[in-house]
Amino acid sequence: MDRIRRNERLAAMSRILVESPNKIFTLGTFCEMFGAAKSTLSEDIDILRGVFSQFNLGQLDTVTGAAGGVRYRPIPSAEDAYRCVKDLSRMLSSPGRLLPSGFLYMADVLAMPDIVARMGAIIASQFYRAEPDFVLTMETKGIPIAMMTAKALGVPLVIVRRDSKVYEGPAVNINYLSGSGGKVETMSLSRRAVKEGQRALIVDDFMRAGGTARGMVDMMREFAVTVVGVCVMISTQEPVKKRLDGVRSLLVIENTDENTSSVNIHPASWLQVAAEKART
């Protein structure tokens, strides 16, 4: 093999690290791949770290210890995160999105790869330290954003179903009070899906009263799994008292006015506070 130059190594390493977020690559992996010495690769990584930081392209960490190496996390700066969520709030506030039923049409936005990847990275950035083993969501609309959160965290996604399926094997079913009018509904999760003692991050697209998220928390208790966090893309201002405490959301809907077809959506205050703090 020809000798690989530094700029070529950097380009290749950048591509490899970015495609597998939060995965630890040992220096040995890269030594073998490029036929370079560890000291050389250490310098490469310092350069990469500097570039990513300078252009707000995410964070490169060196992990020490036996399982040590280098890993990439697509953590946006607080200002970028806020700007990104602000842009989304404008997109969702367009009057045409308010359906005659009073609901907001968001199915398209929830399945635009660029947007959900960015939202997933913002959510993930809040929970790296909590070290979840998997991301949990309830079918259907939240799956893309939960999937992208899982990708950014480098962990699997687990999907709770509305009813048990023959192709998922023995399952645990629980009943829960759904947000809209306190109707009793069922959710189901395959017994194989998660293991006792694991740590779950719950991610969903939308929360009103918090009934579904509460159901997922209860479901995790049945599996003896610890819930390390709950994060939704949008929550409603009302009711102020949710069925679950400590839920993070990226966006808040204040109210919808069906007469003027207007809707008031803004980034959650924690995003704004973080952005302002970063500026000073």
Add this chain to the structure above:
Amino acid sequence: MDRIRRNERLAAMSRILVESPNKIFTLGTFCEMFGAAKSTLSEDIDILRGVFSQFNLGQLDTVTGAAGGVRYRPIPSAEDAYRCVKDLSRMLSSPGRLLPSGFLYMADVLAMPDIVARMGAIIASQFYRAEPDFVLTMETKGIPIAMMTAKALGVPLVIVRRDSKVYEGPAVNINYLSGSGGKVETMSLSRRAVKEGQRALIVDDFMRAGGTARGMVDMMREFAVTVVGVCVMISTQEPVKKRLDGVRSLLVIENTDENTSSVNIHPASWLQVAAEKART
């Protein structure tokens, strides 16, 4: 701003291109970002292209014309694609996956970000030339793989529902014959989801007789949308005659033996043929 060196530019460009597959970035975008001349950036892109090609990291194309620029496509080599699908077939063939019901448990694999991202890239690589405007799938299990296909293609995902939802607005409902026993089922798609004259790529996780995929094709006809391709992750050998022709699949299940709990899954022959052709 300090002058950015070539190796720094290459690392940053690699990260930016890889995160937005199939999106065309003009040279001007990068000129502005790095304060470098177009001729310099052209050289950078030649180097990037060479590195990506040498290490099988995907394909960098220069697009000429008014909307010209450079774009990244995560196209694996034929050998890598085959190896990747072969690995997956081994994983799915493990005896413990055969459920008492005779079904194969795959929910975990279908939601492992690394695996679905790779499968999505393999599927996408077959359809760049067909230029789909969106990827269509039916809820639920196929969503992650369809999402990752959509990301690799740089187009939105559209999700067909089992029944219409108030939060998706007016919808078109159609009936279709489901594979298992020819039961009549309903699928529903929001009228806002797609536009007349667009081009759809249908992606799903599993196909037996092809009833669901056929339903999605019929649904697209209702919207005056052209279907440019249908691809599933796994199809069954039987029935040989599907309700739909020209369907690609990555994996084929030959048979399952409930007595020995064994199942025979292998990569589809077109993947093997392409890999062998590449080797010679």
